[in-house]
Amino acid sequence: MKRRSAALEILNLKELSVHRGLWENQWLLSSVISHLYTPLTGAIRIPTVSFSPENVNATALAEFGEYIRTVFPTVFKTSFIRHEVIGEYSHLLTVRGSDPSLQPYMLMAHSDVVPAPDEGWEVPPFSGLERDGFIHGRGTLDNKNSLMAILQALELLLNRNYIPRRSFFIALGHDEEVSGQNGAQKISALLQARDIKLAFIVDEGNFILDGFIPHLKKPFAMIAVSEKGSINLRLEVNMTPGHSSAPPKETSIGILAAAVSRLEQTPMPNMFGSGPLKMTLQELAHEFSFPANIILSNLWLFGPLVSRLMERNYITNALVRTTTALTMFNAGVKVNVIPPVAQAIINIRIHPAQTVQEVLDLVKNIVADNRVQFHVLTAFDPLPVSPSDHQALGYQLLRQTIQSIFPEVSTVVPGICIGNTDSRHYTNLTTSIYRFNPLYLHPQSFRSIHGINEKISVPAYETQVKFIFEFIQNADADQEPAPHQHEL
Numbered sequence: 001m002k003r004r005s006a007a008l009e010i011l012n013l014k015e016l017s018v019h020r021g022l023w024e025n026q027w028l029l030s031s032v033i034s035h036l037y038t039p040l041t042g043a044i045r046i047p048t049v050s051f052s053p054e055n056v057n058a059t060a061l062a063e064f065g066e067y068i069r070t071v072f073p074t075v076f077k078t079s080f081i082r083h084e085v086i087g088e089y090s091h092l093l094t095v096r097g098s099d100p101s102l103q104p105y106m107l108m109a110h111s112d113v114v115p116a117p118d119e120g121w122e123v124p125p126f127s128g129l130e131r132d133g134f135i136h137g138r139g140t141l142d143n144k145n146s147l148m149a150i151l152q153a154l155e156l157l158l159n160r161n162y163i164p165r166r167s168f169f170i171a172l173g174h175d176e177e178v179s180g181q182n183g184a185q186k187i188s189a190l191l192q193a194r195d196i197k198l199a200f201i202v203d204e205g206n207f208i209l210d211g212f213i214p215h216l217k218k219p220f221a222m223i224a225v226s227e228k229g230s231i232n233l234r235l236e237v238n239m240t241p242g243h244s245s246a247p248p249k250e251t252s253i254g255i256l257a258a259a260v261s262r263l264e265q266t267p268m269p270n271m272f273g274s275g276p277l278k279m280t281l282q283e284l285a286h287e288f289s290f291p292a293n294i295i296l297s298n299l300w301l302f303g304p305l306v307s308r309l310m311e312r313n314y315i316t317n318a319l320v321r322t323t324t325a326l327t328m329f330n331a332g333v334k335v336n337v338i339p340p341v342a343q344a345i346i347n348i349r350i351h352p353a354q355t356v357q358e359v360l361d362l363v364k365n366i367v368a369d370n371r372v373q374f375h376v377l378t379a380f381d382p383l384p385v386s387p388s389d390h391q392a393l394g395y396q397l398l399r400q401t402i403q404s405i406f407p408e409v410s411t412v413v414p415g416i417c418i419g420n421t422d423s424r425h426y427t428n429l430t431t432s433i434y435r436f437n438p439l440y441l442h443p444q445s446f447r448s449i450h451g452i453n454e455k456i457s458v459p460a461y462e463t464q465v466k467f468i469f470e471f472i473q474n475a476d477a478d479q480e481p482a483p484h485q486h487e488l
């Protein structure tokens with residue numbers, strides 16, 4: 001019922017915004033947007049949870065498809081926009097621009113979310129409740145916010161009779177949280193079959209970071225130009241089962257527990273100095289006061305010191321090395337039965353300077369027990385580094401739009417995404433993949449992603465809509481974005 005009324009509200013607001021110039025009434029944009037956050041709350045209420053590629057919530061995903069058609073009617077009826085459903089629940093929109101000489105780009109987001117049991121939440125995770133100026137729930141930061149903001153920005157532009165010059169695609173995956181094999185991978189194959197080459201892609205990923213680095217008071221924007229590799233590894237120990245009244249010296253549980261404990265206690269090597277992190281720190285150096293600015297500008301000398309400091313915090317630690325997280329453990333069926341099998345899943349994120357094979361060799365050396373069997377469930381190497389120089393159109397458009405929408409953010413730096421995104425399935429279509437959410441992120445909100453109490457402030461969501469609204473227009477501008485001038 002509530003979802004219906006949100007849709008009606010949009011329709012009324014649409015009438016209000018028609019026939020107006022795009023920028024002459026800036027107040028109108030703000031007032032329209034300030035009433036338009038309701039579609040996000042409706043999206044949060046649809047429990048599009050993915051557990052595994054085989055176990056997604058098909059009913060919720062189908063409802064989600066209906067929902068976006070209802071709340072963004074103009075997007076789905078515009079003659080120059082083609083809508084296709086791919087892999088049953090993913091959506092591909094092709095927005096045909098008026099100038100075919102311009103190479104198209106792609107905006108991405110995903111509709112599925114990770115599970116969220118009610119425990120620990122201040123507000124039930126699928127209630128989509130708005131309280132104290134925040135919309136609460138699973139998917140408000142990862143990643144229904146982006147999906148709804150992209151469609152909402154496009155709806156606003158279309159309602160103002162905006163016709164894009166540069167064609168673009170909108171790819172909305174439905175299984176990003178469990179591999180993207182039925183969504184992003186199929187969209188990618190379809191576009192490849194159509195001979196499409198993209199100027200660049202913008203997907204979820206890094207943010208405007210605030211409070212992550214001690215002594216750095218100012219927020220800075222980090223656009224991820226690469227992402228870590230990944231291995232999901234199952235460790236298994238098989239032993240003879242029996243009566244618990246006469247236990248053997250070692251059980252499958254004990255052997256496996258010791259193996260995973262060794263993995264947890266033995267960090268992978270610190271790879272500071274290789275990969276995009278050095279570039280990130282050098283470009284950030286001028287934001288620090290003395291002596292940190294000198295230290296970060298002279299990593300050839302102070303590299304070992306900086307690398308040790310980064311290891312101390314669990315988030316910056318993830319930037320300097322491959323991480324191993326123990327995420328699942330399973331053994332035993334009854335209190336008095338020695339179980340035959342114990343299994344654990346290790347989720348590994350690979351530093352850009354290492355490969356799947358190198359990391360597997362290290363893991364086997366650390367476990368050093370041939371009773372432990374290894375099964376690689378999924379694995380891929382770190383992603384290539386996208387350009388961030390003055391000629392890199394996608395990067396420069398993001399930088400330009402960040403500086404316009406967030407004038408208080410003076411520094412935009414390239415970096416690496418420690419999580420993975422659906423964009424990794426599109427390396428066949430472009431070498432320019434950028435992962436960036438136009439939102440502030442604090443350490444507390446970082447912990448809420450895949451954790452508890454995920455929420456987005458209403459103004460933050462409005463700003464995300466504005467960002468995309470402006471980004472699409474910037475991508476159509478005659479001039480390439482001006483190169484960034486560093487302050488002296």
Ligand SMILES: CCCCCCCC/C=C\CCCCCCCC(=O)N[C@@H](Cc1ccc(O)cc1)C(=O)O
Nearest residue numbers: 176177178179205206207212230315418419420421
């Ligand atoms: C010097 C500067 C300090 C920088 C501090 C860095 C802060 C980190 C900021 C943002 C990172 C947030 C990452 C968000 C993207 C997450 C998207 C996501 O959840 N993807 C899944 C995809 C996946 C991967 C592997 C699987 O087996 C299943 C799903 C993920 O888990 O990565």
Ligand SMILES: [Zn+2]
Nearest residue numbers: 142143176204
């Ligand atoms: Zn995500």
Ligand SMILES: [Zn+2]
Nearest residue numbers: 114142177450
């Ligand atoms: Zn996620």
